[in-house]
Amino acid sequence: MKILVLNGSPKKDKSDTMHITRAFLDGMNEAEPQEVHTIHVIDKHIAYCTGCFSCMRNGGECIHDDDMRDILNEILDSDLLIWSFPLYCYGMPTPLKALLDRTLPLSSMAMRKVGERYEHVEQADFSHLQYLMICGCGFPNSKHNFEPATAQFKLCFPGNHTIITVPESPMFNAPEAAIVTEPRLTLVRQAGKQYAKTGGIDAALLAEIGSPMIPEEQYAAIVNAGV
Numbered sequence: 001m002k003i004l005v006l007n008g009s010p011k012k013d014k015s016d017t018m019h020i021t022r023a024f025l026d027g028m029n030e031a032e033p034q035e036v037h038t039i040h041v042i043d044k045h046i047a048y049c050t051g052c053f054s055c056m057r058n059g060g061e062c063i064h065d066d067d068m069r070d071i072l073n074e075i076l077d078s079d080l081l082i083w084s085f086p087l088y089c090y091g092m093p094t095p096l097k098a099l100l101d102r103t104l105p106l107s108s109m110a111m112r113k114v115g116e117r118y119e120h121v122e123q124a125d126f127s128h129l130q131y132l133m134i135c136g137c138g139f140p141n142s143k144h145n146f147e148p149a150t151a152q153f154k155l156c157f158p159g160n161h162t163i164i165t166v167p168e169s170p171m172f173n174a175p176e177a178a179i180v181t182e183p184r185l186t187l188v189r190q191a192g193k194q195y196a197k198t199g200g201i202d203a204a205l206l207a208e209i210g211s212p213m214i215p216e217e218q219y220a221a222i223v224n225a226g227v
């Protein structure tokens with residue numbers, strides 16, 4: 001499977017969230033060898049969408065000539081897109097959001113009703129794509145915290161999506177927390193293996209992965225002791 005990882009953390013390889021993503025990919029690779037390319041989005045020149053809609057009219061092109069041209073081609077050439085990002089203000093970091101906005105050329109202005117909502121009609125064929133969101137965050141609560149980001153992801157990618165969220169993720173970069181992060185990464189590897197074999201992850205396993213690694217109050221006390 002061709003996998004494109006869009007790493008939205010400005011910390012690039014040092015990202016807390018990328019520990020989760022790498023474990024997931026290890027699990028996928030255990031099931032069968034995968035072809036993986038990671039883009040550190042912060043390194044790319046991606047201008048902000050100006051909202052002119054030229055790209056969505058009559059198979060038009062984006063007015064910007066920047067790295068997004070190659071990225072769009074690479075997206076279409078992939079089987080699985082992994083959006084790996086830390087939660088920033090309950091959403092995705094700005095550089096990754098700029099990339100998401102710039103996927104507009106894949107759709108046309110025309111809209112159609114699907115169930116209770118409207119979607120744009122595609123201009124490119126991306127029906128083969130699967131989407132995975134992997135999101136870490138700094139607060140200990142998994143309830144409420146991820147809701148805006150997961151809602152956005154589900155609306156943007158209504159079909160073929162899977163979502164992994166993990167609270168307390170700065171612990172992945174703390175060697176002294178290995179006693180709790182290692183077992184969590186083992187579960188993530190298990191999820192990766194399952195996903196490669198079946199295209200999905202058990203709800204119970206996802207819930208376990210998304211739960212706090214240590215009690216919320218204990219995590220908050222450790223953070224507060226260090227400030």
Ligand SMILES: Cc1cc2nc3c(=O)[nH]c(=O)nc-3n(C[C@H](O)[C@H](O)[C@H](O)COP(=O)(O)O)c2cc1C
Pocket residue numbers: 009010011014015016017018085086087088089090091136137138139140145168169170
């Ligand atoms: C600008 C900014 C906004 C943030 N907003 C949130 C937030 O809304 N909720 C949260 O739990 N953590 C928030 N955090 C904390 C990060 O999600 C957390 O540090 C995460 O582990 C960073 O992951 P990374 O190393 O993959 O970039 C924020 C951090 C920054 C820098």
